[in-house]
Amino acid sequence: ETGVTQTPRHLVMGMTNKKSLKCEQHLGHNAMYWYKQSAKKPLELMFVYSLEERVENNSVPSRFSPECPNSSHLFLHLHTLQPEDSALYLCASSRLVDSNQPQHFGDGTRLSIL
Amino acid sequence: GQQVMQIPQYQHVQEGEDFTTYCNSSTTLSNIQWYKQRPGGHPVFLIQLVKSGEVKKQKRLTFQFGEAKKNSSLHITATQTTDVGTYFCGGGSNYKLTFGKGTLLTVNP
Numbered sequence: 001e002t003g004v005t006q007t008p009r010h011l012v013m014g015m016t017n018k019k020s021l022k023c024e025q026h027l028g029h030n031a032m033y034w035y036k037q038s039a040k041k042p043l044e045l046m047f048v049y050s051l052e053e054r055v056e057n058n059s060v061p062s063r064f065s066p067e068c069p070n071s072s073h074l075f076l077h078l079h080t081l082q083p084e085d086s087a088l089y090l091c092a093s094s095r096l097v098d099s100n101q102p103q104h105f106g107d108g109t110r111l112s113i114l
Numbered sequence: 115g116q117q118v119m120q121i122p123q124y125q126h127v128q129e130g131e132d133f134t135t136y137c138n139s140s141t142t143l144s145n146i147q148w149y150k151q152r153p154g155g156h157p158v159f160l161i162q163l164v165k166s167g168e169v170k171k172q173k174r175l176t177f178q179f180g181e182a183k184k185n186s187s188l189h190i191t192a193t194q195t196t197d198v199g200t201y202f203c204g205g206g207s208n209y210k211l212t213f214g215k216g217t218l219l220t221v222n223p
Contacts, residue, residue, distance in 0.1 A: 042118070043157070043202065043213040056210065090156060099206030100145050100164070105156040 003027040006091050006106035013081065014114050021076040021109045023091030029104070031097040032074040034066060037088040037108070049074060050097040078111075086113045116141050118205045120214025128222050133190040135217035137203035145206040146179055146186045151216070152199040195221050 004025045013019050025032065034046040048056035049068040063085075065077040074091055088108045094101035117140045127133055137146065145164045149157040161170055163179035163186060170177045176189045190197055200218045204211035 040123075040215065042215045043204075045210060045212075048210065097209050099209055099211055100162070102147060102159040102162060103157075103204075103211065104159065105149075107156050 004091055004093055004104050004106035006089075006109055008109060009107060010110045010112075012112045012114060013078070015081055015083075017081075018077070018079040020078065021089055021091075021111075023074040023076075023106055025072055025074075025091075025093040025104070025106075027093055027095075027104060029093040029095050030071055031094045031101070032068060032071070033092040033094075033103065034074065034076055035090040035092060035105075037090055043090070047076075048097060055097055081111075081113045083113050086111055116205065116207050116212045118203060118212045118214040120203055120217060122217055123215060124218045124220075126220045126222065127193050129195060130192050133193050133197070133219055134187055135201050135203075135219075136185065136187045137205070137214050138185045139205045139207075139212075141184070141205075141207060143183050143205040143207055146183075147204040147206065147211060148177060148186075148188055149202045149204065149213075150199050151202065155199075157202060190219075193219070193221050195223050197221055 007022045032049045036044045046060045047066045052068045063080050067075040090108045091106045092103040094103045119138045147162045148160040151157045167181045168179040174191045178187045200216040202216040204213045
């Protein structure tokens, strides 16, 4: 059982749709992350939040819009996505924004763009 | 920017054989972390190495951190079918981890 919950587990959407991915952590952590995992590529860090404040935007296209209303919740709003955006989107949390902190991952949302 | 290279990309072994995966960073790391992702699952933290030349063991798994803190290895002795999955290293620098592509391990019973 993971302390990081992601919904939905699977999402199929058209390129003109708008949808949101949700992540909730029950670990009392202060840092949350969005990663993109594509086949044959390393985990790509997209966004980092520390206590609801964004500290990293890793050159992510504007069609991905993160939101962190509090330290337990993280959203990724999606609009006008492209086929190459199909991937597994993983949320993670850690106690602090510090590379020495282990990260706890959710099960991910498998996103398919038609 | 920082890059972490991991080899091999795939490794297939017979049950009982040993397995090793290697990570190399383009820059000196503050720490290195290892994760395992089972098929259809999510990455799960295994261990963290911080000190130069550090060696840690978890049952059949041995983790090493190089003297220059730029490379690391994970060695599994006598693999079992439960070891199947992708093993990732994450190199720590500044406040974030840079992950390798991972090594997919399959084990033939």
